[in-house]
Amino acid sequence: MSRPILVxxxxxxxxxxxxxxxxxxxxxxxxxRDIATCGIVQAEVGRGLRHRKWLDRYASAWSVMLYVxxxxxxxxxxxxxxxxxxxxxxxxxxxxIHIAVCANHIGAVILTxxxxxxxxxxxxxxxxxx
Numbered sequence: 166m167s168r169p170i171l172v173x174x175x176x177x178x179x180x181x182x183x184x185x186x187x188x189x190x191x192x193x194x195x196x197x198r199d200i201a202t203c204g205i206v207q208a209e210v211g212r213g214l215r216h217r218k219w220l221d222r223y224a225s226a227w228s229v230m231l232y233v234x235x236x237x238x239x240x241x242x243x244x245x246x247x248x249x250x251x252x253x254x255x256x257x258x259x260x261x262i263h264i265a266v267c268a269n270h271i272g273a274v275i276l277t278x279x280x281x282x283x284x285x286x287x288x289x290x291x292x293x294x295x
Contacts, residue, residue, distance in 0.1 A: 169199040169231055170294060171268040173261075173277035174209035188226045194294055201231040203267040205260050233267040242266045246285070255284045 172191065180187040191200050207227055214220045233239070243263045250257055261281045265288045268275045275282055275290040282290035 167198050168289075169201045169271055169273040170194060170276050171201040171203065171233065171264065171271070171273040172206065173264055173275055173279055173282075173290075174206050175279040176276045176292070177206075177210045178213065179278050188223065191226070198294070199231045201233055201268070201271060201273050202227045203233040203264060204235045205263055205267075209260065231271065233271055233273075235263065235267065239263070239266055239270065242270075250285065257281045257284060261285070 172187075177187045180190060194200060207224075211220055211223060214223060240263070243259070243266045246266060247257075247259060247262050250262065258281060261279060262285065264275065265282060265285045267273075268289075269287060273289075274294070275288060276292070276294060277290050278292050279290075282288050
C-alpha cells in the first residue's frame with residue numbers, strides 16, 4: 166500500500182466550496198491509501214460546519230481514519246520546527262507546522278491547497294492524489 170494521506174483543512178474547505186463532498190472523494194482514495202487526520206485539522210474543519218448533522222457526519226468519518234495523536238512529543242517537535250523556521254525567516258502559521266509534524270510522524274503525504282507546506286523542509290504536500 167502507498168503512503169498514508171493526511172488531509173489538511175484547506176483541502177476539505179475548497180472541495181466543499183466547489184460543490185464536492187470531501188468525504189465521498191476521500192472514501193474513493195481510501196480504497197488504496199490510508200487516510201489520516203489529526204486533532205487540529207478536525208477542529209479547523211469542524212468549527213466551520215454550519216449544521217450539527219454535518220459535524221456528526223464528519224466526526225463519524227474521522228473516527229475510522231488513522232489518527233495522529235497530538236501528544237507532548239508532537240508539540241515538542243512543533244516547537245522545535247517553528248523555532249528553526251522562524252530563524253530562517255519563514256514565519257508560518259503554527260497549525261500548519263503542527264500538521265506537518267503529524268504527517269511526518271506517520272510518513273504521510275499532505276493533501277492540501279495551502280502553499281505554506283512548501284516552506285517546511287521534508288514535507289511532501291500536494292493538491293491531488295492519483
